[in-house]
Amino acid sequence: MAAQTESPLVGEDAGPRAPGHQRRTLILVAVLLAVFVVPTSISGTGVALPYIGSDLDAGLVPLQWVVNAFNVAFACSTLAWGSIADIIGRVRAFALGATIYAAASLVSVLAGNVILLDVARALAGIGGAAIFSGGTALLSTVFEGPARGRVFALFGTVAGIGVSFGPSLSGALIESAGWRWVFAVHVIVLAVVLLAVPTMRRAVQETRTQGARIDILGSALFVLAMLLLTTGIAQGPQWGWTGPGVLGLFAGTVVVLAIFAAVEKRKEHPMLDLSIVTNRRFMAICLVPVAGSFGFVTMLTYLPSYLTAAGGYPSGAAGAIMLMLTAPMLVLPLVTAKLVAKGVSAIGIIHLSLALLVVGAVGLELFEPDINLGLVALPMVITGTGYALAAGLVDGQALALVAPERAGMAAGFLNTMRLGSEAVAVAVYGSLLATVINGRTRDGIAGYPGAGDPATVAGTVASGNISGPAGQVAETQRADFTDLLVHAYDGAFHTVLWVLGGICLVLLVLVVALLSGREGGRAAAS
Structure with a gap:
């Protein structure tokens, strides 16, 4: 407590008076519903791409931007929305984000060409950033003490479930009703959320940055x-x-x-007060989800492709195998909150989560195309546990270090680190995978007439599509060419895993170092 008093990041004002229990519950449900929509869109839209491409007659590049436009817009605007929330109010920022997202999703439902769909998805990404930044700051404003820890545990659980099960939910909607319903459901859910906004406005008395303008x-x-x-x-x-x-x-x-x-x-009122970034404890906690992006989110995104392309598993079986990675998200954030409430060190749990991500990355090296799944079950669970332990912990720990009037800015920075690093980590994984595959196949491809440009083949294989390039060569050579691509894919997968494990290890060391200094020194540095 003394350390927080010394820090210039922590205001003396205890913050606005909290609303009653029923209204707090309504605010929590509304925020969690909106938060659930965003990660399901991040992880689930890719499942719809083949159907969108066929229906809208879309080329590869504009089709990829159905996903990329959302991710890039989200990553780019999250920090700005955090600052905006402090200026216009967290409820207003949250409501504006939900409105933008719902309207963009409605345009996505009605889109008759892929360019319009790309634009709509970019707007949805901007709305999603406002939902996350405004929603996180709003919960930090409304809840305090142990309740705040439990709420952010729920926040982490819901976000993790959305990311983990987004592909399955999208697949079920596509099979039963068509790809447009992936976006139609978002419209319906956010319309329900917006019904709660008037009550939220009456319930929350916010602390805003007076006299500030949007940067x-x-x-x-x-x-x-x-x-x-x-x-x-x-x-x-x-x-x-x-x-x-x-x-x-x-x-x-x-x-x-x-x-x-x-x-x-x-700037007198900057979008990002750099004193927040120079606070060692706050910055250390913000680096924790970065490790999760490299150690967990990359596997969540690309391991299904490895299982289907290199392992030969059907998509349904690959999805079932992924439950070993995602199941810890269902329970561990809430368990972590209860442990912290009982006196277990939150910093100790954060250290453990980072260590497990490193161990999990090394353990996943056991994967081979014909692997016995019993051997990789443990490293998959370890990786999922490493991510889940800190999923709902970091938000409450980070925002407890800032004054109430800076909660939006801090939430924006934290979510920029989390979601921006996810976009970067996924891009790094895909790019490194394609680069290594290209190096492993460039010489061999020359022996297969009709295979095409090595870089193009590597990019296609990196996306998990081996049958496409294999179908371009003569039938008599197809089996050998497929073996070449599978072995190249498998080798590249293991190379990239070592890189990811190394990144997680560096982040573990960095977080431990930042958290090891004395509080007084950090306050002075800030």
Whole structure:
């Protein structure tokens, strides 16, 4: 408690008076419903791409942007929405985000061409960022003490379930009603959420940043930096990681971020108060979901492709196998909240979660195309446990370090770290996988006339599609060519796993180092 009093990040004001129990429950349900929609869209929309492509006669690039437009818009605008929520109010920001998301989803339902669908998905990403930033800050405003820990445990559970089961839910909707219903359900759920907004406005007395204006220049610079970074990662396999185009994009990212920092230092009411970033404890906690992005979210995204492409499992069986990875999300966030409420060290749990992500990444190296699933069940559960332990813990721990009037900014930064790192981690995984596959197959492909450009083949195989490139060669060579691609895919998968494990290990060391200093030193540094 003394450490928090010293820190300039923690205000002396205890915050607004909390609403009654029934209204708090209504606010919690509304926020969780909206939060559930966003991650299901992130993980589940990819299932619909083949059906969208067929129905709208879409090419590969615009079809990929059905997913990419949402992810990039989400990652780019989350930080801005956190600051906006502090200025206009958390309820208003949350409601505006839900409205934008619902309207964009309705356009997605009605879209007659893929370009309009791409635009709608980008708008949905902007709305989703407001839901997460406004919703997180709103819960931090309404709940305090042990209740806040339990609420953020539920928040983490719901978000994790949405990410984990989004593909299954989307698949069921597509099979029963068609791909448009993937987006129609979002409209229905968010319409229900918006019915609760009038009650939320009456119930919540918010602390806002007085006299502040929206930081348009800072927001634009941050969005530009994120676009340059994600484009550089995505184009690495095609342009070459050391080519002038990719290096130029990365250099541009550094330059724009430096300009962004300089601009924010001079702002009276910046989008991001840099004193938050320089607080060691807050920054350490914000790095925890980054490790989860590299250690867990990448596996959630790409392991099903490995199981179907290299392992030969049907999609239904691959989905069932993935339950070993996702099942811990159903129970552990709430268990963690109860343990912390009983006095178990939250920091100790965070350390354990990071260590388990490292161990899980190493254990997943056991995977082979013909592996006995009993051997990989334990590392899958360990990886899922590592992610689930901290899923609902970091939000409450991070926002407890900031003053109430900065909760939106802090939530925006935390969710930018979480969701931005997910977009970056998934892009890094896909790009590295394609690069390694290309290196392993470039020479061998020359012996198979008609196979096509090695880089194109590598990109297709990295997406989990081996049958497509295999179908381009003569039938007499198809079996051998398939073996070549499967072995290249398998080898690349293991190489990338070592990289991911190394990243998680570095983050573990960094978090431990940041949390090991004295509180007084951190306060002074801030």
